Amino acid sequence: xxxxxxxxxxxxxxxxxxxxxxxxxxxxxxxxxxxxxxxxxxxxxxxxxxxxxxxxxxxxxxxxxxxxxxxxxxxxxxxxxxxxxxxxxxxxxxxxxxxxxxxxxxxxxxxxxxxxxxxxxxxxxxxxxxxxxxxxxxxxxxxxxxxxxxxxxxxxxxxxxxxxxxxxxxxxxxxxxxxxxxxxxxxxxxxxxxxxxxxxxxxxxxxxxxxxxxxxxxxxxxxxxxxxxxxxxxxxxxxxxxxxxxxxxxxxxxxxxxxxxxxxxxxxxxxxxxxxxxxxxxxxxxxxxxxxxxxxxxxxxxxxxxxxxxxxxxxxxxxxxxxxxxxxxxxxxxxxxxxxxxxxxxxxxxxxxxxxxxxxxxxxxxxxxxxxxxxxxxxxxxxxxxxxxxxxxxxxxxxxxxxxxxxxxxxxxxxxxxxxxxxxxxxxxxxxxxxxxxxxxxxxxxxxxxxxxxxxxxxxxxxxxxxxxxxxxxxxxxxxxxxxxxxxxxxxxxxxxxxxxxxxxxxxxxxxxxxxxxxxxxxxxxxxxxxxxxxxxxxxxxxxxxxxxxxxxxxxxxxxxxxxxxxxxxxxxxxxxxxxxxxxxxxxxx
Amino acid sequence: xxxxxxxxxxxxxxxxxxxxxxxxxxxxxxxxxxxxxxxxxxxxxxxxxxxxxxxxxxxxxxxxxxxxxxxxxxxxxxxxxxxxxxxxxxxxxxxxxxxxxxxxxxxxxxxxxxxxxxxxxxxxxxxxx
Numbered sequence: 001x002x003x004x005x006x007x008x009x010x011x012x013x014x015x016x017x018x019x020x021x022x023x024x025x026x027x028x029x030x031x032x033x034x035x036x037x038x039x040x041x042x043x044x045x046x047x048x049x050x051x052x053x054x055x056x057x058x059x060x061x062x063x064x065x066x067x068x069x070x071x072x073x074x075x076x077x078x079x080x081x082x083x084x085x086x087x088x089x090x091x092x093x094x095x096x097x098x099x100x101x102x103x104x105x106x107x108x109x110x111x112x113x114x115x116x117x118x119x120x121x122x123x124x125x126x127x128x129x130x131x132x133x134x135x136x137x138x139x140x141x142x143x144x145x146x147x148x149x150x151x152x153x154x155x156x157x158x159x160x161x162x163x164x165x166x167x168x169x170x171x172x173x174x175x176x177x178x179x180x181x182x183x184x185x186x187x188x189x190x191x192x193x194x195x196x197x198x199x200x201x202x203x204x205x206x207x208x209x210x211x212x213x214x215x216x217x218x219x220x221x222x223x224x225x226x227x228x229x230x231x232x233x234x235x236x237x238x239x240x241x242x243x244x245x246x247x248x249x250x251x252x253x254x255x256x257x258x259x260x261x262x263x264x265x266x267x268x269x270x271x272x273x274x275x276x277x278x279x280x281x282x283x284x285x286x287x288x289x290x291x292x293x294x295x296x297x298x299x300x301x302x303x304x305x306x307x308x309x310x311x312x313x314x315x316x317x318x319x320x321x322x323x324x325x326x327x328x329x330x331x332x333x334x335x336x337x338x339x340x341x342x343x344x345x346x347x348x349x350x351x352x353x354x355x356x357x358x359x360x361x362x363x364x365x366x367x368x369x370x371x372x373x374x375x376x377x378x379x380x381x382x383x384x385x386x387x388x389x390x391x392x393x394x395x396x397x398x399x400x401x402x403x404x405x406x407x408x409x410x411x412x413x414x415x416x417x418x419x420x421x422x423x424x425x426x427x428x429x430x431x432x433x434x435x436x437x438x439x440x441x442x443x444x445x446x447x448x449x450x451x452x453x454x455x456x457x458x459x460x461x462x463x464x465x466x467x468x469x470x471x472x473x474x475x476x477x478x479x480x481x482x483x484x485x486x487x488x489x490x491x492x493x494x495x496x497x498x499x500x501x502x503x504x505x506x507x508x509x510x511x512x513x514x515x516x517x518x519x520x521x522x523x524x525x526x527x528x529x530x531x532x533x534x535x536x537x538x539x540x541x542x543x544x545x546x547x548x549x550x551x552x553x554x555x556x557x558x559x560x561x562x563x564x565x566x567x568x569x570x571x572x573x574x575x576x577x578x579x580x581x582x583x584x585x586x587x588x589x590x
Numbered sequence: 591x592x593x594x595x596x597x598x599x600x601x602x603x604x605x606x607x608x609x610x611x612x613x614x615x616x617x618x619x620x621x622x623x624x625x626x627x628x629x630x631x632x633x634x635x636x637x638x639x640x641x642x643x644x645x646x647x648x649x650x651x652x653x654x655x656x657x658x659x660x661x662x663x664x665x666x667x668x669x670x671x672x673x674x675x676x677x678x679x680x681x682x683x684x685x686x687x688x689x690x691x692x693x694x695x696x697x698x699x700x701x702x703x704x705x706x707x708x709x710x711x712x713x714x715x716x717x718x719x
Contacts, residue, residue, distance in 0.1 A: 012686040359646070362673040363602050366695035370608030377615055401697075408695055 003099040015354075021158040028324050035316040040309060047305045051298060058294040063268070066290065067250045070283045073206050073214070077273055079279065080161060080202060081177070084194060087113055088179045089160075098346040099185065100125045100190070101134045121174065121193040128156070137193070139170045151176055155189055164236050165196075165224045172196075173233045175205040175224070196233070200225045203281075205236040211264060211286035213238075216279045224279055224418075229263065237282070239269065244280060248272035252287060295481075340541055358411035365411075369404050372397045409439070428470065430497055430506055437474045438495065445482055449490035456497045460506055463575040469549050470573075476542040477510045477569055483533070484514020505555070505575050511568035514528060514579045517561040525559065554578040594709045594710050595622045595637060598642035599629040599655065600671065609642070618705070624680040626650030630658040638666050640708045642701070643688070645679040653682060660687050665715060667708035671696060 091109055093101070110123045122137020130147030149168075154176040155161035163175045203225045204214050216224035217237040226233040243253055250270040266287040271280050284505040288295070288578050379385065379393050381506040438452050445452060478493060485491040494511040517525060524530045528544040550557045554577040561567040596618045606622050613620045621636065623629040627650050633641075641659060645652030656668060670683040670691035680691035689708045690701040692701060 359673050362694045363605070367602065367605045367608065369695040369697065370605055370612065373612050374608050377612065404695055 006480060019165070024324055024328060027327070028320060031320040031323060032316055035320060036313065039312050039316065043305070043308060043312065047301070047308075051301055051305075054301070055294070055298060057298070059291065062294060063250050063270075064293055066268060066270045066283070066285075067248075069206060070250075070272050070281060071248070072283045073203075073283065074274060077203060077216075078207075078276075080199075081274075081276070084192070085160060085177050085179065087163070088177055088190050088192055089120075092179050092181045092188065093542070097125065097133075097181070097186075097188045100188075103134055103136070106134045106136050117198060118195050119198060119350070121195050123192045126152070126178075126189040126191055128189070141169055144169050151178055151191075152189075154178075154188065155180055155191075164218045164222065164277065164279075167234070175199075200233075204228065206283060208283060208285050209289045211282065211289045213285070214281070214283050216274075216281055218280070219278055239282065239284070240384060243269070245269055246273070253284070275282045361407065361411050365404050365407050369401060372400050372404070409436075412436075425464050426467055428465045428467050429462045430460050431456040431458075433467060433470065434474065434497065435510070437471055437478065441478045441482070442477065444479075445493065448482055448485055449488075450482055450485055451490070451492050453492050453494040454496070455494065457499060460497055460499055461575070463506070463573070464577065465573065469553070473546045473549050473571075474510070476546050477571075480542065481510060481512035481567070482513060484512050484516070486515070488514070502573065503572060503574070506573050508571045508573065509568055512564060513566040516563040516565055516567055517559070518563055522559070522561065593617055593619045594639045594705070596705065597629060597632065597636075597638040597641040597666075598622045599615050599624075599626065599641065599647070601625060601647045602644070609698075609701075613702070613705075616698075616702055626652070626655035626658075629655055630662065633662050633666070638663070639712050640705050641668045641684075642665055642705065643668050643670050643683075645670055645683065645691075652679060653686065656683055656686050656688060665712065667712045669701075669704050669708050 009368045079389060091113070095105070095109065099338070100109075106123060106125065110120065113123070114120055121476070122135065122139065122141075124135040124137065124141065125133040126146060127133055130149070130152050132142050132144060132146075135142050137507050150166075151163040154163070159180050161178045163178075164199075165173045165175045167173060173570055174193045174196050176191050176193050178189055181188045181190070188236045203216055206212065208214065213228045213230075215227040215237065221237045221241045223231050223233050223235050227238065230238045239253060243251070248271065250268070253267045253269045255265055255267075264286040268287050268290040269282060269284040271282045273280055291564075326522050331332045376394065376397055379390055379397075382390070382558075385393070434456065438454070442452075478495075481493045491513040493513075494509070496509040498507050498509075499505075499509045521530075521532060526543050528541055530544075547557055550571055552573045556572040558570045559567060560570075594617075596613060598606055598609055598613070598620055600609070600622075601624055606624065610622050610685045621638070626647055629641075629643075630650075631642060634650065643656060643659075645654055647655070650658075652670065652672075656670075659666065659668065664687075664688055668683070668688040670680050670688045671694055672683075672691055673694050674682040677693075680688075680693075683691060689711065690704055692704055
């Protein structure tokens with residue numbers, strides 16, 4: 001197995017930690033960006049498409065409606081004018097001029113004509129020279145001659161004439177309808193003035209909201225009615241002539257800065273031409289008011305769009321954070337596994353190294369021992385040495401030999417450690433074995449102020465087992481026991497062995513006076529990767545391997561603990577492990 | 591009394607020479623060979639009672655040497671010396687007919703005791719013919 005280079009993947013390293021955080025920030029931003037692009041852009045396109053289509057659609061609808069209103073209204077006005085003209089024609093054709101000259105008759109006819117609504121202000125019969133022959137009305141016009149007036153000239157040529165608004169002799173804006181009758185070589189004219197107020201109210205009877213304005217103007221742009229907001233009858237119409245064409249149409253008028261009336265900067269204007277007289281019916285409304293409903297709908301759609309965007313954004317943030325967390329966790333798990341692999345690799349190499357070293361050391365040790373023994377022989381045979389000197393020399397040699405023995409024990413342990421990866425079945429003398437393990441851990445324990453207390457039942461029979469696996473198990477347990485004392489100045493690790501004849505095996509207890517395990521953690525201590533140690537100090541695999549190992553050899557492990565007082569592990573090992581225990585070991589080790 | 595004849599086979603020169611000294615003083619006739627091939631050939635020439643054989647040798651290792659020796663002199667008792675790493679070879683050696691094995695570093699007293707036991711058995715075997 002390859003041993004990776006010394007990689008310190010500890011995340012306690014500040015530089016690496018920062019890099020790690022940066023990496024996740026970048027990833028987070030990238031994810032958010034992509035998610036938003038993928039969701040916001042389509043939403044936008046669809047939203048915009050629908051908005052644009054609907055806007056256009058609704059604009060057209062509104063303008064059509066507007067235009068229809070105008071057309072319809074024109075028809076009403078034209079109908080009115082036609083009816084009034086018909087009224088006059090009926091009168092002049094059904095009554096002789098003589099009877100019309102009669103003031104009383106004329107008055108009666110006048111009142112009938114005005115029954116229901118006072119359409120007419122006055123009524124008069126005029127001869128072909130322009131003289132009033134008879135007159136019913138509020139003005140003093142009997143002595144007036146109209147031969148020079150426009151309307152007179154027009155009606156004499158056209159037979160029927162509707163005039164524009166004019167002041168006339170009465171000096172008040174009005175318009176007249178005049179019809180003629182020809183009797184032989186004489187012409188008679190019946191002329192009536194339309195009630196200006198009534199006419200105005202007729203014209204303005206269009207529901208156009210708060211900003212709507214209706215008026216009539218002639219070809220010269222002179223107002224024929226008084227608009228609601230701007231202008232006066234017979235004055236100049238508010239909108240410039242250039243705006244209008246000879247056709248009926250609808251358009252948008254934007255007033256420029258020179259316009260005195262800046263009340264409505266932008267207006268929807270629809271106009272249509274009456275035939276007779278050639279008047280322009282103009283209906284206009286503030287653009288904003290005209291399209292208010294559509295605009296409101298659009299605004300609502302826009303708000304909905306923005307709201308959706310907000311929701312998408314929030315959900316994206318949440319989901320992305322969640323995904324990043326998942327990635328982080330997976331990375332952490334992978335890191336843990338990698339660490340464990342590196343560790344295993346290190347141990348494997350260390351194992352091989354140990355074997356080589358131990359072997360190499362054994363030879364020099366053997367030589368030292370023989371040299372010492374040769375020296376003993378020499379001392380025995382030496383004649384020139386006194387007893388004191390001999391004794392001292394022998395004493396030193398004894399010391400040398402015992403140190404050699406000590407080295408030998410260390411190499412023994414190293415070699416046993418090195419055989420971890422090879423499945424072994426040996427007869428294991430449990431007590432001796434445990435004492436060896438304790439010896440290995442002695443240094444660490446002493447350094448922490450921990451004492452070992454042994455209670456090993458005498459003469460426990462040897463039984464077949466894998467010493468390297470068992471070593472791993474007990475080193476792990478003793479390590480944990482020692483580490484549990486962190487922060488305490490001293491402590492005890494008690495190790496006991498007892499035969500369990502009932503279950504035909506041996507029970508081993510490993511107890512400590514450490515910090516104990518909390519009830520919540522008790523359930524999890526045998527879980528892989530579970531550790532209460534700081535990051536980098538424990539991989540969390542020790543107890544889970546211990547558990548699997550013991551189970552694999554047919555044993556059992558349980559734990560009792562009190563927070564603050566200590567912990568005790570109870571391990572049972574059978575004297576005769578199950579037959580398949582040998583095969584299981586390979587799985588356990590890898 | 592006849593001095594037991596020992597053949598000592600070990601590639602570690604200093605070690606072998608020391609053992610030679612020590613065992614000679616303790617009443618054994620010792621011949622030393624430093625490799626397996628030489629040991630096998632000397633077994634053919636001379637007679638030995640006990641052979642002390644180191645397992646880990648370059649060239650012809652302990653097991654191969656043991657096999658050859660047993661072919662040539664089946665009655666000779668072999669005591670195997672092994673480092674702690676090669677217990678397996680010790681066991682294997684015993685399966686091939688070695689008397690017993692000892693772990694290095696070995697105390698001279700332990701070695702001597704083992705050699706005596708081996709010699710005693712050889713004598714017994716020899717008497718049986």
